[in-house]
Amino acid sequence: MKKIFLLFSLSLFLACNTSAEKETQTNETTETKKDQDSVENFGIVIHGGAGTILKENMSDSLEQAYKAKLEEAIRTGHEILANGGTAIQAVQRTINIMENSPLFNAGKGAVFTNEGKNELDASIMDGQTLNAGAVSGVTTVKNPINLAWEVMENSEHVMLSGKGAEQFAEERNLEIVDPEYFYTENRFKSLERLKERDSEKTELDHDGKTAFVDPFIKDSKFGTVGCAALDKNGNLAAGTSTGGMTNKKWGRIGDAPIIGAGTYANNKTAAISATGWGEFFIRGVVAYDISALMEYKEMSLAEATKEVIQNKNPELGGSGGIIAIDHQGNVSMEFNTAGMYRAKMNKNGDLEIGIYNN
Numbered sequence: 001m002k003k004i005f006l007l008f009s010l011s012l013f014l015a016c017n018t019s020a021e022k023e024t025q026t027n028e029t030t031e032t033k034k035d036q037d038s039v040e041n042f043g044i045v046i047h048g049g050a051g052t053i054l055k056e057n058m059s060d061s062l063e064q065a066y067k068a069k070l071e072e073a074i075r076t077g078h079e080i081l082a083n084g085g086t087a088i089q090a091v092q093r094t095i096n097i098m099e100n101s102p103l104f105n106a107g108k109g110a111v112f113t114n115e116g117k118n119e120l121d122a123s124i125m126d127g128q129t130l131n132a133g134a135v136s137g138v139t140t141v142k143n144p145i146n147l148a149w150e151v152m153e154n155s156e157h158v159m160l161s162g163k164g165a166e167q168f169a170e171e172r173n174l175e176i177v178d179p180e181y182f183y184t185e186n187r188f189k190s191l192e193r194l195k196e197r198d199s200e201k202t203e204l205d206h207d208g209k210t211a212f213v214d215p216f217i218k219d220s221k222f223g224t225v226g227c228a229a230l231d232k233n234g235n236l237a238a239g240t241s242t243g244g245m246t247n248k249k250w251g252r253i254g255d256a257p258i259i260g261a262g263t264y265a266n267n268k269t270a271a272i273s274a275t276g277w278g279e280f281f282i283r284g285v286v287a288y289d290i291s292a293l294m295e296y297k298e299m300s301l302a303e304a305t306k307e308v309i310q311n312k313n314p315e316l317g318g319s320g321g322i323i324a325i326d327h328q329g330n331v332s333m334e335f336n337t338a339g340m341y342r343a344k345m346n347k348n349g350d351l352e353i354g355i356y357n358n
Helices: 002-040 060-082 087-099 144-154 162-171 185-197 278-283 286-296 301-316
Strands: 043-051 120-126 132-138 159-161 225-230 236-242 263-265 270-276 320-326 331-335 339-345 351-356
Touching: 043 060, 043 087, 043 270, 043 320, 043 331, 060 087, 060 225, 060 339, 060 351, 087 120, 087 144, 087 225, 087 236, 120 144, 120 263, 132 144, 132 162, 144 159, 144 162, 144 236, 159 162, 225 320, 236 263, 236 270, 236 320, 263 286, 270 278, 270 286, 270 301, 278 301, 286 301, 286 320, 301 320, 301 331, 320 339, 331 339
Parallel strands: 132 159
Antiparallel strands: 043 225, 043 339, 120 132, 120 236, 225 236, 225 270, 263 270, 270 320, 320 331, 339 351
16 A cells, blocks of 8 residues: 555656746747747838939939938947947947938038027937936037937936037037038028028928928938937837027027927837927827827727828828837838938848938
8 A cells, every 4th residue: 555655656756847947948849938938039221301302303423322321320320239339339339320411401411590600409218217318509529419329327417508508519529520520512502592582481391391492412401410229128219319400590599409399208108209390290299199199099000100190290290200219129110201311120130221212
């Protein structure tokens, strides 16, 4: 009897142990799969402005120049993400590439104010912490997006402006340049032509009323650069940088440095950067509105961006577009203008570049 009992106990022990081992293995496999899915899932999307960008007004060489710079920028960020870097790092370095190019209305290619100056705005946001930094009206900081990052990481504030922002930049040892660095002949001629037509007219980031008339593409209109990214840790980030509008007066500030209007990131929903008629993007709180529709109405990224850009913002009178990526890696490049400089890359390295409204 004792032998039978011992054999039964041993069999029960072995059965339980085997079952436990299988369960452990199953759990480990599940966790490993989750980890692999999380690690493999990342992506990045950028824009270089939206507006009346028409194929017939674009030379082949200039089109290739824009595509080449968009590719350089997005590959810079994608490499950071692929190597395990953060979304914030990818956003910042990607925007640096576009800020340093005279092709875009940001940094080196910024447009001129009514006074003949270049006044720059930028913002950046971390979707994990909801921390954010922004600057407006700076004239001596080579890369405004870097200053926005410094405000986010090394100050207790969210936005700094003008001389105070420039003083903070010097204290943080950022690269300071003479305002002449931002001068480009084509942008200055755009200001002169605009003043000649109408000394009181201001060109907005909007079809027919835009951020600036690009001298390379006849009457094409666009402005602002931006980036949104998802890193391997599942964190989102977004950033935007701009020179604003040609012939702007009185220290005008658009949506680019306004958290919730031109830039927003939240790990629960998405990271968004906007480009368009800034006044209307501010009134519509466009970037946050997209996130809110996703969080509270449980819309997908595609549904939310379409609702805001194709319906809500135009009803107010505004136009433009956004780029966005959600916490699952889905991407949206939604715009209601004739074109938007844009590009996206996924975890597999698949690259898509667009300019016109196809």
